[in-house]
Amino acid sequence: MSASAATPASTPAAMPASTVGGTPPAGSCPVINYDIMSPRPVLSAVREMAELREASPVYWNSFGTGFWMLTRYEECREAYQTPEIFGSDSVIVLDPNPGYRWIPTNVAPPEHSRYRQILNRPFSPRTVTGTTPRMRELCNRTIDTFLDRGGCEFVADFAAVYPTRVFLSIMGLPEDDDMLFVEWVDTIFDAFSDPEGQARTMTAMTAMTEYFVSVVADRRATLRDPETDFVSYVMTERYEDRPLRDDEILQMCVVLVLAGLDTVKSQLSYSFHHLATTPEHRRRVATEPAVVPTAVEEFLRAFPIIQDGRKVTRDVDFHGCPMKKGDMVLLTLGAAMRDPRTFPDPERVDLDRTANRHISFAAGPHRCLGSHLARAEMAVALQEWHRRIPDYRLAGDEPVVERGGSAGLVALPLAWERS
């Protein structure tokens, strides 16, 4: 794909009610067919998206069922901050009419903010700070499993396991269930780059949902301490003047898994790929733990995991592009977080970058609920890993491959000298 292949389209005479699946009424917008799904060599997507960003702020992409693409920071932020037009009925551009309604992901204001008032507390910075010692312990126990081997497959051995253990701890679920969740999440997200995997995804989703059905039933029978058990906490909270229903609690649990595990895994994978291939940054993180908070923000900016979708709620002209009610819009954060109009020297990963106002956790009312938790998980991982494994390298000759869809690395073999 090259951005230079993008050509302006003529406006068709008859406009369909929604552009999805139809002819693009692209107006002044370039039309492209850009594959957002296929696996490719690591960091290909941000390079391809940067070309697109510099050629145009908005595209019609005819890939899949078709969707608009916003490529620059200000336009993405504007869409995030205008939820009455850029709605969340679907947040996956290739799935405009999902058969589910996740809470709070697919819920619009003002209902959305009532759910968030319940959910914000267990994911607040203060709550997260309280769980950091436990996070550190779980991180170190994960490192223990491979430290003496002198190497690991980082994605499977560390990045998939450690956030899952933190999640189970925060939820008050048994830590022995970690591999159940690792496998469910792997299966579900593999389908992002493998359309043949749909059936396996459904099986995993069903198994995970059944798991939470029994957790909810169990807590209904015997409430546990709301301070340490998430489901018990939400059961004691109120939506306006009523308690939450079981189906609402179930939706919340499923969303926490889908939003919170693969994302941290992928963010850790890109960050450690960068560090494994950038010796001076690796040395700094290992010898100067004070740099970790800004390094975390910079990794979030430079390697955004989510390419977010929104669904247009009414016909609107957006920066010269005639968007129709029902159209899907991709907020192409991989391009927008490297927008030179917002970030000086954006292609440079700068561990000291100040005033880093990235929106890799989205913006507007749907700002990532788990953002404070994710930051803390990242910081703990960087500190503890480098305290114990300060120097390491890419192992093996296989090129590192990234997924399409939701960005992430397929595998990241690392090696180090055994002490």
Add this chain to the structure above:
Amino acid sequence: MTAEPTTQERFTVEIMVDPARCTGHGRCYSLAPAVFDADDDGFCLPRGVTFVVAADREETARLGARSCPEGAITVVTAE
């Protein structure tokens, strides 16, 4: 020629956090805790009112404002 008063003597800094825009990213109080605080849910405090800090905290306040992903923070240097 009389000496100009120092910046610190002449100015205070007025800050306003737009409550409609703040969504609790937490960048301001993480980077500028001397100026911004957090409520129990992780949203910025104070918000929705103009508050004043000493001029020697202007740079800190501006760092907080520049780091806000929502563009929710306005910093005005007042005479």
